[in-house]
Amino acid sequence: MATVRLSTLKKVFGTNAPAVDVDELKIENGEFLTLLGPSGCGKSTLLRMLAGLETPTSGRIMFDERIVNELDPAERNIAMVFQNYALYPHMTVAENVGYPLKKRGVPKDERTARIAEIAALLKIDMLLDRKPRQLSGGQQQRVALGRAMIRNPAVYLFDEPLSNLDAALRSYMRNELIRLHAKLRGTMVFVTHDQVEAMTMSTRIAVMEAGCIQQLATPDEIYERPATKFVAGFVGTPAMNFIEAEVVPDGATARIKAGDFTLDVTQPDGMTAPLQGPLTLGIRPEHILLGQGTDKAEITVVESLGNEQIITIDTGRRELVLRSTSGEKHRIGEHVTYALRPDRLHFFAADTGRRIGPN
Amino acid sequence: MTLALDAPAARKSWRVSDPMLGFLLVLPSLLLFLGLIVYPLFQAFVLSFHDVSTLTLEGEYVGLKNYEDVLGRSEFWISFGNTVIWTVGSLIGQISLGILIALLLNTQFRGRSIARGVMLMPYMLSSVVTVMIWQWMLNDLYGVVDATLMAWGVTDMPVPWLTRMPNAMITTIMIGTWKLFPFVVITILARLQTIPEQLYEAAKIDGAGPFARFLDITLPQIKSVLLFILLLRGIWDFKEFDLIFLMTGGGPQIGTQTLPLLIYKEAFGQLHLGRGAAIAILMLIIMTIMFFIYLWYYQREEKRAAQ
Numbered sequence: 249m250a251t252v253r254l255s256t257l258k259k260v261f262g263t264n265a266p267a268v269d270v271d272e273l274k275i276e277n278g279e280f281l282t283l284l285g286p287s288g289c290g291k292s293t294l295l296r297m298l299a300g301l302e303t304p305t306s307g308r309i310m311f312d313e314r315i316v317n318e319l320d321p322a323e324r325n326i327a328m329v330f331q332n333y334a335l336y337p338h339m340t341v342a343e344n345v346g347y348p349l350k351k352r353g354v355p356k357d358e359r360t361a362r363i364a365e366i367a368a369l370l371k372i373d374m375l376l377d378r379k380p381r382q383l384s385g386g387q388q389q390r391v392a393l394g395r396a397m398i399r400n401p402a403v404y405l406f407d408e409p410l411s412n413l414d415a416a417l418r419s420y421m422r423n424e425l426i427r428l429h430a431k432l433r434g435t436m437v438f439v440t441h442d443q444v445e446a447m448t449m450s451t452r453i454a455v456m457e458a459g460c461i462q463q464l465a466t467p468d469e470i471y472e473r474p475a476t477k478f479v480a481g482f483v484g485t486p487a488m489n490f491i492e493a494e495v496v497p498d499g500a501t502a503r504i505k506a507g508d509f510t511l512d513v514t515q516p517d518g519m520t521a522p523l524q525g526p527l528t529l530g531i532r533p534e535h536i537l538l539g540q541g542t543d544k545a546e547i548t549v550v551e552s553l554g555n556e557q558i559i560t561i562d563t564g565r566r567e568l569v570l571r572s573t574s575g576e577k578h579r580i581g582e583h584v585t586y587a588l589r590p591d592r593l594h595f596f597a598a599d600t601g602r603r604i605g606p607n
Numbered sequence: 608m609t610l611a612l613d614a615p616a617a618r619k620s621w622r623v624s625d626p627m628l629g630f631l632l633v634l635p636s637l638l639l640f641l642g643l644i645v646y647p648l649f650q651a652f653v654l655s656f657h658d659v660s661t662l663t664l665e666g667e668y669v670g671l672k673n674y675e676d677v678l679g680r681s682e683f684w685i686s687f688g689n690t691v692i693w694t695v696g697s698l699i700g701q702i703s704l705g706i707l708i709a710l711l712l713n714t715q716f717r718g719r720s721i722a723r724g725v726m727l728m729p730y731m732l733s734s735v736v737t738v739m740i741w742q743w744m745l746n747d748l749y750g751v752v753d754a755t756l757m758a759w760g761v762t763d764m765p766v767p768w769l770t771r772m773p774n775a776m777i778t779t780i781m782i783g784t785w786k787l788f789p790f791v792v793i794t795i796l797a798r799l800q801t802i803p804e805q806l807y808e809a810a811k812i813d814g815a816g817p818f819a820r821f822l823d824i825t826l827p828q829i830k831s832v833l834l835f836i837l838l839l840r841g842i843w844d845f846k847e848f849d850l851i852f853l854m855t856g857g858g859p860q861i862g863t864q865t866l867p868l869l870i871y872k873e874a875f876g877q878l879h880l881g882r883g884a885a886i887a888i889l890m891l892i893i894m895t896i897m898f899f900i901y902l903w904y905y906q907r908e909e910k911r912a913a914q
Contacts, residue, residue: 299808299812300811300812301808301811301812320811321808321811321812322811322812322813322814322815326812327812328808328809328812330805330808330809332803332805334803334805334806334808334809336806336809336810336823336824336827337806337827337828338827338828339823347810347813347815347823348812348813348814351813351814351815351819352814395809395813
């Protein structure tokens, strides 16, 4: 187990903009850190640099106090689980799991014992003589995990390992990974574009866009206080609503004018400057209340999930998405009133998209 | 009304049953197969039991005498041995050179597509051209090979590449390798390109060096293709005629004389068509045995892989 530290790490392919450009990232010993972002954001490239499969253009990667930039993948003592598992097709499950030990010259008896131990832990002990093609997706996933675990690596690297599984199995394996992390207490770096995976499993999440880390924080923090408009829009289903607005400060309060409605809010605490001028207002679907206030809208889409309804309303100027858990069944075409919870608003700078408040 | 009733009846008279239609569709190729493969094979079989002269194409039935003659002579066994040496030698050469070049061409480098094209050249040359090029290069008076070797001080005088044994066999095998390896490269390269890159990455992380990665990932992945090449090229090399015939004519003496050359010599040199046919039939039997060994091995491997 190790602490991983990256500084001024950059990877440039050809003459393109940097695929990865990270100033500083410290992954604590035993932490489950998720790199979350849309495809092409550089998360996989960053992971592959940690693995030693890609060479950084510049910058430094350190495992504990050791700089590993120049080390081969094998010398870094890492383990990686690939999206398609990358099991050796002609080897049995036991040979697959034992391969890293075999290549490190561990004697056969010891290997067999370790394989049995890991197989029992992952409940694949009855599959040891089978070939990968005879296994289901979930079983292959376990074998890949076993191959990663068998030599107690300093860092576990996961490259979207759950995305080839069907929904039920994915949720099951998420659960298993949480348990496994609690048991092994290993440093794990997990790459995914699925925010549910990121939110449910991580100690901390690093949200990436265009090669840069937009925010590094706990899942709750990311959800409650997204650092940029990008993070706010990327995390959360349905996505946060954004409204372009003009703010006029008035002492301790601020008047928000959005065209179809006006809202007075108290100036949030801990701000360097009072809210004013053009900015982007963000509000999560669960914080728009239906049947309250005086602003009017018409329901245009209703998506029923049984215990809740995802409702799209048309205010005449824009569409807003909200979540209704009241149990009341709404219908398309219904005229309703709505209100935004003033204590749950997020403010982002109109130009940079950075969070202004509340902090 | 009458028309409507008549039409299906008229059509019906043209209709043939499905099995019949299938047979009719296969018939042209069946006739070609019978005429061009089964008949000559049968003819050779019949000839091998007759003492037929190539000039008159007539002769009496002699039973197994041709076979007894052939098998009783050491020339047959020497030629058989030569055929095995040539086949095994050129197979080893082609496959090892083929794998090596295929691995090389599977890496990223500038001008890779040009290199792939150039690599194919020897395979595209006709045997006559290949032989002429090499005989010219290996010529003891004006050949570039001897001239270079002597200029570098490796040898003092021209090497008898094709006029001594075992030089002649080694040279022939090397030229065969040079001419035939591109087939191995193409087939293996096609397979190499389908091996997922992640297998190599996983192996790198698991601590496998370049050689271990070749043994543990590449080799098992190209194994089925290798078996296929082994069978196909094995058959082709076993009956290779033009390259050896043009290169050495079987010489020095009978040093590089393989079975196909012996057949030619018997049938057209010594005009013993029957005896030539007998050797041809013996060759057919040997190759059939080789094929069945391959088939047995291949099925065993398939079964093992499916488990």
